[in-house]
Amino acid sequence: MSDLVLETKGLTKEFRGFVAVKDVNLKVRRGSIHALIGPNGAGKTTVFNLLTKFLQPTAGTVRFNEHDISQAKPADIARMGVVRSFQISAVFPHLTVLENVRVALQARSPKVFHFWRSIRELDHLDAKAAQLVEDVGLGPFLHTTAVELSYGRKRALEIATTLALDPELMLLDEPTQGMGHEDVGRIIELIRRIRKGRTILMVEHNMSVVSGLSDTITVLQRGQILAEGPYETVSKNPAVIEAYMGTEHG
Numbered sequence: 001m002s003d004l005v006l007e008t009k010g011l012t013k014e015f016r017g018f019v020a021v022k023d024v025n026l027k028v029r030r031g032s033i034h035a036l037i038g039p040n041g042a043g044k045t046t047v048f049n050l051l052t053k054f055l056q057p058t059a060g061t062v063r064f065n066e067h068d069i070s071q072a073k074p075a076d077i078a079r080m081g082v083v084r085s086f087q088i089s090a091v092f093p094h095l096t097v098l099e100n101v102r103v104a105l106q107a108r109s110p111k112v113f114h115f116w117r118s119i120r121e122l123d124h125l126d127a128k129a130a131q132l133v134e135d136v137g138l139g140p141f142l143h144t145t146a147v148e149l150s151y152g153r154k155r156a157l158e159i160a161t162t163l164a165l166d167p168e169l170m171l172l173d174e175p176t177q178g179m180g181h182e183d184v185g186r187i188i189e190l191i192r193r194i195r196k197g198r199t200i201l202m203v204e205h206n207m208s209v210v211s212g213l214s215d216t217i218t219v220l221q222r223g224q225i226l227a228e229g230p231y232e233t234v235s236k237n238p239a240v241i242e243a244y245m246g247t248e249h250g
Ligand SMILES: Nc1ncnc2c1ncn2[C@@H]1O[C@H](COP(=O)(O)OP(=O)(O)OP(=O)(O)O)[C@@H](O)[C@H]1O
Pocket: 015, 018, 019, 020, 038, 039, 040, 041, 042, 043, 044, 045, 046, 047
């Protein structure tokens, strides 16, 4: 199997003449934590949307495990193992933590339609669901309804429901956005725990999160790759420093 789990070539997206993403050649190594960073408007979200097929590229290709997924539909690629955290972040507020994860696990099972099934029939999923809840550090909140969780713990629950789909490549969209210091620490720990056996690609603004977790960082600026490499090199790159100067993330 190739060392690369995801590779884009010449990925380009134009919005009525405005080039938001231009000729991006991204290589994501299997098993790595890869961060996509850049100033506001650099094109990070657009790249994520292109990878998860919410947007179709104007030009270029996306390959996942050497399969061309450029023309695939969002549901197809989710089934192939590329899952974005917010895609299923519809956490049901009045279900408990355990019930939320169980519903996500149920959605993964091959039988297509089960909403009419009785809750009791889903009990066999409890053990697996409880394990996932434990994995994201929500063990003590198993029977707490989602609405009662702190913001950071809600994000952890979201991640548990994403993990229920057993993604090979997990795309995390600003996993620590809007979080206080304590929750940020918990999410860093959580990402470390769940990386085992999978690849993580994340958009993240918090540089302590990026530096603490990432094996590789790709810096985007005006839709193009400005720099790439480990934090130590990228953070010393004069072009990167300049790109961040005077921005709120500087
Ligand atoms: N649907 C759209 N139509 C027109 N322009 C768009 C569209 N989506 C994004 N853009 C433009 O493309 C550029 C890149 O936007 P994008 O949201 O990908 O940046 P970003 O790096 O994610 O920024 P941020 O850090 O602020 O979220 C921006 O100039 C934005 O205005």
